[in-house]
């Protein structure tokens with residue numbers, strides 16, 4: 044291991060054998076934390092090329108279970124977002140793309156953050172369960188084209204261990220390490236094609252477009268190296284996506300979007316990502332053709348109907364798609380008044396996310412309980428006008444003690460006297 048550390052420290056390229064030796068040795072405990080830490084720091088400073096990143100990714104994949112989706116007919120397409128605030132796209136995209144004939148075998152997580160993950164959001168639906176055996180999962184995707192389950196306990200254990208070590212050695216924000224970490228989980232989950240939504244801006248992991256582009260390019264290169272058709276878009280997260288932040292609130296917003304009545308930014312992002320998934324899934328020859336298909340399954344109600352079938356198949360109350368008042372609701376709805384009049388210039392997504400987390404919408408540590416009913420409904424987007432005293436947001440809470448959330452929202456939504464243009468949602472595409 045000393046030789047491998049030294050080689051990377053000196054900026055040399057590592058072989059597949061050397062990288063696999065490290066991953067297996069760290070996983071079986073024969074390589075200690077201090078050597079792994081030094082090695083991660085060497086990668087942090089010297090980087091890794093696409094081939095090394097692919098070796099690291101596949102070595103991590105092979106330490107755990109790999110989901111075999113080969114008995115599902117068709118090209119299986121997965122989507123991954125690098126995380127934002129109020130991002131409910133999976134709930135919309137899964138039925139949307141499946142309604143166009145692309146099988147969606149989705150493994151989702153809970154995660155830490157401003158709201159729960161996709162699984163928590165689905166559990167806001169009364170009765171919905173996310174435990175299916177592998178056989179049930181495969182059968183449901185063959186029957187319905189759609190299933191969503193929790194991540195298997197033993198997917199990429201090497202990534203789990205290395206991530207925990209990176210967290211305490213200041214080596215999380217290394218692009219080769221992030222790219223291989225994300226891609227190892229996607230590859231182990233079994234998809235043939237992967238569409239990535241790399242977020243940039245205040246509410247994202249990658250704060251600048253340059254960093255987001257570098258991460259996207261790394262992940263696409265890894266996918267190509269290992270024979271999975273992978274592509275990425277860069278999308279803006281300088282303001283929250285849609286209007287809602289909170290679990291049940293986001294389910295409601297997803298249902299509205301499936302009805303064609305959702306926020307324009309959320310709808311557009313789903314159409315762009317969905318078009319890529321449909322082309323990758325071989326159901327359309329061009330993005331234009333794919334977009335027309337998506338628009339028609341929204342217009343004729345079949346995407347929404349499929350969401351209802353997914354809910355019923357996994358034990359939930361499918362009536363929710365017609366009557367969102369069946370979702371959990373919070374006791375209090377409290378307006379956050381605008382302190383001045385003007386144009387919305389900034390809505391700092393991460394701080395508004397924190398305001399939602401303080402209400403109980405998300406987890407700070409993995410054992411925190413989530414309150415599925417609470418959250419924030421924004422009334423405006425960047426560029427809109429507002430009058431003093433008009434609500435900037437409505438807080439949905441189960442306590443009246445929401446002063447900290449109110450002040451965070453008022454502090455991190457900037458109102459200016461001069462007109463402001465809205466940020467461009469979809470940036471470059473990387474293929």
Ligand code: URA
Nearest residue numbers: 215220221222224225
């Ligand atoms: N998300 C991941 O899954 N891995 C990283 O390294 C960073 C973010």
Ligand code: CA
Nearest residue numbers: 245391393394
């Ligand atoms: Ca901020």
